[in-house]
Amino acid sequence: MRARMNMGDQSMRGFLDELERRGELVDIDRPVDPRFELASVLALFDRGPAVRLNRVTGSELPLVGNILSSRARIAAALRVPVTDVLDTLSAAVASRCKPEVVDTAHCQERRFAADEVWKRVLAPTYFTDDSGGYLTAGMIVAHDPVTGHRNASYARIKPLGPTTGFVGIAPNHHLTALARSAGADGLPVAVTLGTHPAIQMAACFYLGLGDDELEHAAHLLGAPVKVVRATTSDVLVPADAEVVIEGLLHADRPVHEGLVSEYHGMYEDYGDGITLEVTALTTRADPSVQVILPGLAAEHAYLAALPIAAGLRHALRLAGCGDTDVAVTLSGGGRVDVVVALPAHQGRQAKRAIFACFASVSMVKQVTVVDCDIDIWDAEHVHWARTSRMRWERDLILAPDVPADRNVPMQQGGTVTKVGMDATAKPGDRTPGHALAVPPRETVDRVRRRLETDGLGTRFAPTPVLWSLLDTGDRRPAGDQH
């Protein structure tokens, strides 16, 4: 596996500086109410720049959001071209390197008693029917002292009493398993806000129980993750985080939540979550508090989508489907709707790819398999493939009554019908010569170069039939080669 350049910096602030230099960070200096106004600002800039809110009412600290809200942003954070993001992430899934424990760390420059936590770290209220304010960008690192298992993943936290909070974690997540096995003593954890984007991405990988996501982040950083021991437990905390809330997760202390927004953009009512007992707060000397707009928002979607896509790509390779490209679409909230592009001439693997995706990530509800001439992140192009290359009676798979995660749209009684669509072109479906109607490739390339020389390249807005010629080179599938 190719070694990656050591990024040196393991903080989130280095990337914020970079966004500022590139004009992709806006500062909001007018007062913003954390109840609904902050969510409105983030929603209005959802597909735009990152946002730093410098005067959120009730917070001494600035809040930053919409940082990783596009594939281009995530590529920039990983310092790779967009076309290499999936390769880079899937290499990280396959690679491990133990964290490096350091004695002093930026994230512990200031230390506070537990009851300072909600005075210093503000939890905004996002949506009309939310039952309270939430930390939505809390990446929780955990250490099970009995098994030695470590874990890093996101879960929402709602402040309750002065030193307690509600934590909402899906029952099938590894963090839940660790919290349950910890019993009455509670599971030592540290909720980190504002770590390097590479660490945030790794926290969203689908790995095995007990696999430590921080070991996989090392490949993305090009160096072991620097960690420091928490001040009240043996949890190893990313050393350059902005804010760290230390505590214990008590799975045996259920708390009712009320309505909560989900990635699909609607509310759910999951019933009870568990309790966080805060034991300490540590921060940098001048921290920012990271926020992520929950629900059907770009950052919330992409942060999950790309790590899931990387895991699926890894699984598809193990299943014998070759080097696929994988999108986990925004319309599926970055979780449940998957598009796989097979390598050239591999259309026969389509159904295998569908089942491999279902087997690999339980949340996946729909899989569309296309040829590699389709831009898998472009919904219109993918739907063109479905419309133009499928015979539904032959190419549609319906798998009824499959056990489903509780958050999958339209699941009923714990099961859902999963759908596979083989939208690859099949030899014999089209009369030879009746495939794509486009000008000759060489002509399009020549004209494009001339127009680019004339400074018109940025004005291109090509007709859909040119998509595959312009973006991806000559990758026309077997069924279309005449």
Ligand SMILES: Cc1cc2nc3c(=O)[nH]c(=O)nc-3n(C[C@H](O)[C@H](O)[C@H](O)COP(=O)(O)O)c2cc1C
């Ligand atoms: C921004 C963000 C917020 C998330 N919030 C939650 C949450 O509140 N509850 C939850 O169960 N999963 C949440 N997730 C998903 C989990 O973090 C993710 O599925 C993770 O891979 C689970 O890891 P684990 O099984 O190792 O615990 C969130 C993901 C992201 C990107």
